[in-house]
Amino acid sequence: MADNELRSWYLRYIAALNAHDLSGMDEFIHDQVMAGGEQVTRGDIVTVLGGIIDAVPDIHWEVEELLLDRDGIAVRVTNTGTPTKTWLGVEPSGASFKIVEYAIYKVSNGRFVQMTNLHDSAEMLRQLTA
Template structure:
């Protein structure tokens, strides 16, 4: 897959997530993928995404940097939203969060089969901690 094609595919993926078009995930991910080192079904991956969306109102991913090398993609995103349910072990406080996420993908046959991500959990915790 060429770099321009992979770029368009990844941008379409981010657009689908932000639009909550989970039915489209078969376009982007294999039936089985490795998610942060653990094999999961695409359905389980989508269920995890739905849980995040359910816990964080107006969750949005904004792509800041995208690097493509061969069949690998690296992305730096800024994520925003307001937790309304317990999320990442933290109770909602009514405060919104803005944090950085790093995501890495390995694509095969036009869909990703490996994904790793890392959230700036310290920033999230600081933003949600109520100070007296």
């Protein structure tokens, strides 16, 4: 994909996440993906995303910075939300979180084949339990 196509494609992925529409993830995620150093299936990724959306119904990903390099994507995203169910071992209290996530992706044949993300989960837990 050309950079402008890759940018548009990635922003459609984020729009689907923000719409909480996981039904079309086969457009974005290959059947088998290297995620965080482990081989997983698209279904595994969708299950994790679905669990987040279920526990944090207002979860939102805001792209702050997006860098493209051939088949690679690096992104800085702000994640916000307010859990309404027990999540990450924390009972819902009405507390919200706002954290920065950094993600690196590799795309092949128009779908993610590698997905790696990093966020400060300690800071998120601090915000949720403050």
